[in-house]
Amino acid sequence: MQVLKSLEELRAWRKQVKGSLAFVPTMGNLHEGHLKLVDLGQQRADAVIVSIFVNPLQFGANEDLDRYPRTFVADCQALAERGAAAVFAPTVGDMYPRGLQQQSYIEVPEISEILCGASRPGHFRGVATIVAKLFNMVQPDIAVFGEKDFQQLQVIRLMSNDLSLPVKVIGMATERATDGLALSSRNGYLSAAERQQAPALYAALHLIAEQIKAGTAIEQALLKATEQLQQVGFRIDYLSVRRRSDLAEVQGSDSDLVILAAAYLGTTRLIDNLQVSR
Numbered sequence: 001m002q003v004l005k006s007l008e009e010l011r012a013w014r015k016q017v018k019g020s021l022a023f024v025p026t027m028g029n030l031h032e033g034h035l036k037l038v039d040l041g042q043q044r045a046d047a048v049i050v051s052i053f054v055n056p057l058q059f060g061a062n063e064d065l066d067r068y069p070r071t072f073v074a075d076c077q078a079l080a081e082r083g084a085a086a087v088f089a090p091t092v093g094d095m096y097p098r099g100l101q102q103q104s105y106i107e108v109p110e111i112s113e114i115l116c117g118a119s120r121p122g123h124f125r126g127v128a129t130i131v132a133k134l135f136n137m138v139q140p141d142i143a144v145f146g147e148k149d150f151q152q153l154q155v156i157r158l159m160s161n162d163l164s165l166p167v168k169v170i171g172m173a174t175e176r177a178t179d180g181l182a183l184s185s186r187n188g189y190l191s192a193a194e195r196q197q198a199p200a201l202y203a204a205l206h207l208i209a210e211q212i213k214a215g216t217a218i219e220q221a222l223l224k225a226t227e228q229l230q231q232v233g234f235r236i237d238y239l240s241v242r243r244r245s246d247l248a249e250v251q252g253s254d255s256d257l258v259i260l261a262a263a264y265l266g267t268t269r270l271i272d273n274l275q276v277s278r
Helices: 007-016 032-044 072-082 123-138 150-162 185-189 192-197 200-213 218-231
Strands: 002-004 021-026 047-052 086-088 142-146 168-172 235-243 256-265 268-277
Touching: 002 007, 007 123, 021 032, 021 123, 032 047, 032 072, 032 142, 032 168, 047 072, 047 123, 072 086, 086 123, 123 150, 142 150, 150 168, 150 256, 185 268, 200 218, 200 235, 200 256, 200 268, 218 235
Parallel strands: 002 086, 021 047, 021 142, 047 086, 142 168
Antiparallel strands: 235 256, 256 268
């Protein structure tokens, strides 16, 4: 497996790739969920490249950029064992040579301003910008993303379609621990007690889904789940049911839905989602 540190190295490597190329963008601190994305990329393409870049443009002023876990050596070892062909690991200076304030950016309207976008202003602008830059640099045929960050996945799909980018965006089901907690680099911030409480978030999504399928009004299902989560110590950022395709508010005839949640345990913000049809 090759480790590429500069755009020049990446482009020289890309010219030598034979066949189709799958791309898995990450911020490192890889877990089994990331590695399953690599597995899927290998099933869909002849070679897989993974990027590792903690993107400052998508972090807010009071967020965890500085303490975001960086485990580059272990990440590279795991990717080599999984059969990745290359890792692209640029610096902030490589990605934003004119600085963050001078960087041109991409913004996907409406969907970027709701849910996580409302709680983290500018976050999806940072996501859309870095993914578009990476697509241009890597020039993959397909790109694989996890569905845990469901809003992010839909933002990237819309951006790719809007800009006519020649990359097929593929989503993969969320990888979970045996107790249902969605795998995330931020799970490492949880205390032992909080880790025991954390699966209640996914359980609440299942409760909402069951009630929706049974014909319960969405507002009533959300209220009951909110009460349950608060009782076990969650501080809810949002808990919402949206139309799956564009995350718009649910209308009467909409059947393909997604339940989305963001909530704090202590200082750790967890997100999760569950797709449901009614």
